[in-house]
Amino acid sequence: MLEYPSMRAEIAGSKARVFDFDDTLLARERVTRLMGLVVGKVRPQHVPHLTAEDIAQLNINHGRVEGEVKGRKEKTAFDWHAGRRVYPGVKEELEKLTTEGVDIYGNTGRPNKGAWVDMTHESLDRQGIDSFFRDIAFTPKGIKTAVSKAHRLWELSQQYEQVVMDEDDPRTVRFLATVLPNVQINYIQYGTSGLLVSRRELEAFPNVRRVAVFGERK
């Protein structure tokens, strides 16, 4: 009898479309976006030098773990995230992908603490799109969001022939495109965040595609 690696047994379809949430599907407030830029310029996010093999070796639990929101700073961030609205046109896009037989996944830098996981599902459900996602990968404490996202994409690349990820953070785009050359990254670019990585630098990646934003940006 032939034996297949366990991942292969989970093959559900040939195409997976994977979405970041904040600033990709959900509107982030202008003020935090600008703050993000300032922090990025002053204190550049350090993305580790990891190879695809390193990513494959990682053992990361993207699922829900028990955990509450602690402290004023986290409470503020939590409330902001909870209020984020799905961009116009997102639901229609997810419906279209579903009709085409594409499996849809979430891949977010939001913590995998129970409070955050529940809030995210409730928010997506309230806005009518939670049921489109086969699974949502969250980021455990102590793991950089770019690394968590890369690990989840690597897992999915073992299960699907084609994996496409939509992401708005140019530094994350650069990292994912580097370690996962077989995954296509749709770079959702708008406004000031593009300044963090030069346009020419990202265009050098054959697996990065700049795409139009969903709906109207305010």
Ligand SMILES: [Mg+2]
């Ligand atoms: Mg984002």
